[in-house]
Amino acid sequence: MPDYNARELMAIAAARKINDGEIVFCGTGISMLAAMAAKHICAPNSIIIFETGAIDSQLEEIPMAVGDSRVMYGASSNSGLADSFALMQNQTTGRHVVGILGAAQIDKYGNLNSTVVGDYGRPKVRFSGSGGAADVASFVDRTIIFMQHERRKFVAQVDYLTSPGWLDGPGGRERAGLAGNGPTAVISNLAVMGFDAGTREMFLEACFPGTTPQEVLANMEFSVDVSRASSGSCARSWIPSGSSWAAEAGADAPDFHSICASST
Amino acid sequence: MPDYNARELMAIAAARKINDGEIVFCGTGISMLAAMAAKHICAPNSIIIFETGAIDSQLEEIPMAVGDSRVMYGASSNSGLADSFALMQNQTTGRHVVGILGAAQIDKYGNLNSTVVGDYGRPKVRFSGSGGAADVASFVDRTIIFMQHERRKFVAQVDYLTSPGWLDGPGGRERAGLAGNGPTAVISNLAVMGFDAGTREMFLEACFPGTTPQEVLANMEFSVDVSRASSGSCARSWIPSGSSWAAEAGADAPDFHSICASST
Amino acid sequence: MDLTAAVARFVPDGAHLSIGGFTCNRNPMAAVYEIIRRRKKNLHLYAHSNGQGVDELVGAGCVARVEIAYAGTGRFAPTCIRFRRAVETGAIQVEDYSNYQMTLRFLAGAMGVPFLPTRSGLGTDLIEKWGFSAELRRSDPRLPDDKLRVMDNPFGTWAETGRVVLVPAIRPDVTLLHVQKAGRDGTARIEGLTFADVEQAKAARHVILTCEELIDGDELRSQPHLNQLPGIIVDAVVPLPHGAYPTACYRYYDYDPAFLNDYRTAATDDRRYARYLEEWVYGTADHRAQRARIPHERLSAIQADPRTGYARGLRR
């Protein structure tokens, strides 16, 4: 049994996708862990921002929501929603932003649903709704998406398209009038997926240790190219091993582990 | 010789046109005097605001421009241009605002020019330009205008229409898409003029002491109805007499008199 | 004016209202509970991600329609529980926007313009799927005829933009905010993040302010650039310590995890929720009585640390 759990793995995998100096838009839970881990392991000069208006927060404790007072501490500036989304829609600052999002459903082009399952007018399941996700996905340079790997979540067609990915494929965003880019990675509890630069379709990049491409495919409604996937053992190379990982990932934050275990 | 000068008279006359509880938009110079005088003589609960973002300033000294640090003292809030103009464009707050403006030229409908004399592309005289005047004149419930009474300033047609008055007369503002009202008074160094509720044309309301309707007309390029004008002696009734006026007008402010004598 | 009088005057049945705060922070909960206590009905609620306040107003049956970006209170309820139930059973009608779209809609109302443009949501169902029927929109003059409109950029490709979404202004009848400090004249000072509070207040026809501290004298006016709301736009100021409880109020107290966990448990069951409302809201005469029910040790536990503004090491 490895000395890291699936949520920790996911956070580290996402952190590795963040480049130094980037501005990281964080949502709730695991995306904050990923951003904090990135600052410790690969992107010390990255900046964490929240839609609520906190820019470059110093997170002494892990916020349990982006409205938590913990995001306000030690920031470069605290303002409000209007300013934080403007910063992302702005063409100069926006192209340095990587957004980390999650959703209830995703399709092969990385379009996300966080609104309803079923008919919009009388849904079977109602979720929280967009929040800032549609905004971020519309504006920023690229997004990284966290998902639970289940067949009902990786769907052929999302029931409601809340946040734009690559829309209907190559040129889709341009046709819709969107300036930024779509998702560059999906990180699930089983694997890491990328998007093909030509077709804009999701493909399997690497499985987490103990997972096979067959298992990944079995948990998706649509099929993805698995030919480029490194096996679980390959993925190990970018996962810190042994006891060092926790320190590397900023796990000195007091409740990192408990949040890893419980947050969404 | 009366114990008040023309600028003091103008300030008091304008102050008398301000209703208690109104929000008074102030520009530079005499409009600040008028607003300060109003708080002392007839509108103690009026609120002074500046386009620079100061709301309900406590003026201990008279600012010599709306960007003067003196407008910042003791305000309810200090923000910036975006907020102050939004407050005036806002339909709830805007309808409580009376704007006090000045200009280089005015026509019979109260349209103002503060941009150029001559051709816009190669002007004979260039003035400061709109500043916030066009904004205020577009948004607020009504305006009061200060003018020097000269033939070249009361013109048949303004060389450049900077700030909208009643535009081309009845229904003009509605046709243009403007929500607020136009000017309700023009106060010059010779007289007070109003605007007819039907024709929206300027008429003579009252002459200052020592001035006749004929003198007023002789100093205008266009003609106005003088039949409703009270004579100079009538106007005396709303001018404080003797030494009391100075106290009433807030002339205890340290440099009221010097500003009255010199400001524009 | 006390809170009861302010709610009676500015929040009639059917009012269009918005509340301040964000998820688990600085929701105007005392005002929300007073609205529930007075059994207001048929409210039209404008929310971005206000969270706890939205769920309680919906859960108590005060709300007929919601225009909203996000209904969640962080880890305690990733989707607000009573809100979810109300939508799934058809008890309320919903129109979805994004957080920025809602913020821009309040900002448009504050600015007195009919709409503001954004690129947010192009290509999504936020544009394609409308929650309110055309009949509903036509029947209420307080609603625009369209959810939003997409337009080609009239300035060609200026600002690298080919197309924009125009979102219509919101003019709530009333906005309820809870702030840290206010003066008797309505001057308000928010510390920490302002969320969309300022835009919501300025967009509204009336503003009810509750505050932790009523500040007399010169303190607020000696630092006017720290005040977000000038007094002239505020209709009522009511000092109510812990007026945001159980949500947080930066520098004063944190959210109460114990309360929010209990709330989650209550909210998942209709009968338990009815009992919760009976005991915690209907059964308390006012904010003071309600506050007296909070165990002292809980208030101590959530008291903010002066350096960080939240309760350090709070068991969450």
Added chain:
Amino acid sequence: MDLTAAVARFVPDGAHLSIGGFTCNRNPMAAVYEIIRRRKKNLHLYAHSNGQGVDELVGAGCVARVEIAYAGTGRFAPTCIRFRRAVETGAIQVEDYSNYQMTLRFLAGAMGVPFLPTRSGLGTDLIEKWGFSAELRRSDPRLPDDKLRVMDNPFGTWAETGRVVLVPAIRPDVTLLHVQKAGRDGTARIEGLTFADVEQAKAARHVILTCEELIDGDELRSQPHLNQLPGIIVDAVVPLPHGAYPTACYRYYDYDPAFLNDYRTAATDDRRYARYLEEWVYGTADHRAQRARIPHERLSAIQADPRTGYARGLRR
């Protein structure tokens, strides 16, 4: 990076730039003088009512085109004198807007949208008369093809509005601001009115900040809600005490009436103005040398009173 390096890097000839401040307050004068000293040419200047800085840049011949709402510095120059002369002689091209229109244009740039709507200016020559030719607009990709556009309200009569003016976004190459306090990372704190500084900075591709005080350590980050600019949008921070002189800097010093009166006298005569520039700008190596020329008693006279933020009883 010092001021010389910052100007050399971010203000090439022909740059599109905007400066902060308002009339006689908090203009980034040290940066303006450095631009003049380096004899920059052909600048495209975006101004609302920035005042003194605009007049000096225009007077020194650095500016080819101005988009502006107001050129005046209060009682010292109800119309900026060198600006007026430059317009009347055709030395510069001008495009007129109102203060709010200019503010909205910066805000649109900051927000990353191509335009913002307003009712300001409907029915006026701000809409009818355009200063820049269509050829000029087409020849510079940094200019939109239209000065502005008038559009019917696409939401009918929503917000009691039948028609709106759309004003195009401004994206300056660089914005120069002078603020009271800044950190090494660019975090900036403005005290008192912010004018349109925040919008101007956020609209720009680059930001040069001069400040009265460079703050090390935690002071700025312990009160993040008092900071208007996050460090991430600022390219250069240069501490320059009296960097706004001869304009005011709230809480630090007032405008210098003696200087501004002398300036007025100089500005009304071409030869005197050339001598003024020679002595006060070209003849001083940098801000430090320039500041050393200000008589000590003048700096004392304008020093701000701690209570009011300006120099009480200043002989104006």
